[in-house]
């Protein structure tokens with residue numbers, strides 16, 4: 001499923017209209033789907049709040065359709081009608097013919113059961129200003145159900161940010177394509193339940209789109225098959241290079257993630273002792289009885305690294321092993337490498353390539369960028385400039401190779417615990433070892449871990465789910481995907 005920004009949406013609108021489909025037909029389709037959703041709420045009294053652009057035009061068409069179906073509906077117009085769009089003016093004229101009731105003052109919004117927010121859609125420019133600031137407060141403090149048209153007024157469709165103030169919707173009805181702002185927080189929570197309605201948009205533009213929603217269907221397509229006639233070398237081997245005196249648990253979670261999701265062979269190499277074999281005796285384990293890795297340790301693990309198809313480096317490794325990490329990234333840059341946690345910072349010092357994946361969360365990514373992340377373009381551009389794959393971990397995670405990006409919206413607060421990232425990186429390495437591309441492996445791994453965390457959170461609570469529990473239950477999601 002494609003995800004668009006405001007510019008792409010505008011281009012799709014314009015291209016469709018250039019093919020001969022009139023704007024008023026698109027507006028009627030949009031309004032009809034909103035009307036049906038409003039009617040499902042069984043309202044007695046409805047207020048449509050209409051801006052003076054095409055989002056307002058949609059709102060006016062919704063009011064007319066509701067009135068025509070016998071509903072008690074009123075319209076309040078917000079903004080300067082001198083600059084109104086043609087779509088707005090046209091719909092207002094039709095509303096007059098249909099005797100739709102316009103009001104020029106709103107007293108108590110609690111007199112209405114449903115408010116329709118047709119104030120601003122994808123045409124939002126800059127921060128909310130003027131009388132709208134107070135109106136948004138008023139809407140957010142009332143008890144009525146709020147249905148936003150296209151996107152809640154005040155949410156940027158490109159970043160999901162609140163542009164000073166935004167309407168909190170119960171339901172958002174959007175048209176043809178999800179917008180970035182529906183998926184990224186806080187836009188994701190302000191949108192409430194999102195309903196995507198089908199439109200007659202010209203599909204020819206889709207070849208230019210490069211952002212996608214990660215779905216279960218996609219995972220079914222890319223999950224590798226396991227040949228019946230196979231041996232352990234069919235499923236690849238992984239060198240997990242992780243841990244330090246302070247963090248002896250992280251390597252366990254990474255190694256378990258790799259081993260419990262299908263890899264053929266997992267070598268775990270840590271500087272200080274970690275009790276992995278108590279958890280999973282099939283892991284091949286080595287430690288050096290020291291606190292941190294040092295550069296000259298490489299010689300001792302060379303054999304295992306060279307035998308491995310994938311290297312996972314970083315979980316729990318701390319900041320005292322940077323020279324050792326740099327050496328590995330340089331020497332084995334021809335191998336697939338998952339670079340996690342404290343190893344991520346080291347990529348600033350090495351030449352990177354598309355065999356590599358970094359897995360930063362916001363704090364780690366900001367350190368790489370040396371600035372706040374403004375938009376997902378920052379992440380995509382970094383990926384292009386550094387020629388590296390990126391998993392940006394957040395409640396909505398972004399997986400990108402710079403050219404194509406996927407949004408994983410299965411994240412949830414059951415996962416917001418130390419150790420989840422270590423587990424994810426282990427599962428990613430596992431699917432790379434099993435022959436998937438770096439990007440596909442990241443899609444599969446984040447899907448499996450996030451979804452398992454979500455399901456366990458429902459069965460238990462999000463307070464109590466741990467990364468170890470998730471690791472031990474990865475099989476459940478795999479069983480569902482296998483379809484038996």
Ligand SMILES: NC(=O)C1=CN([C@@H]2O[C@H](COP(=O)(O)OP(=O)(O)OC[C@H]3O[C@@H](n4cnc5c(N)ncnc54)[C@H](OP(=O)(O)O)[C@@H]3O)[C@@H](O)[C@H]2O)[C@@H](O)CC1
Pocket residue numbers: 013014023026027030051052053054055056058079080083085119120121122123124125126127128129130132149150151175
């Ligand atoms: N075209 C099509 O085929 C289809 C389009 N569709 C619909 O059109 C919508 C896009 O319409 P759009 O492009 O007219 O922009 P829109 O969201 O109404 O915003 C413009 C208005 O907002 C105002 N405004 C902006 N920023 C502001 C601020 N910071 N603070 C305050 N005010 C601000 C701006 O005011 P102005 O700056 O002009 O005074 C103007 O009034 C789209 O979301 C979908 O719903 C559907 O019908 C499907 C087919």
Ligand SMILES: [K+]
Pocket residue numbers: 055117118119120121148149150151152153
């Ligand atoms: K809106």
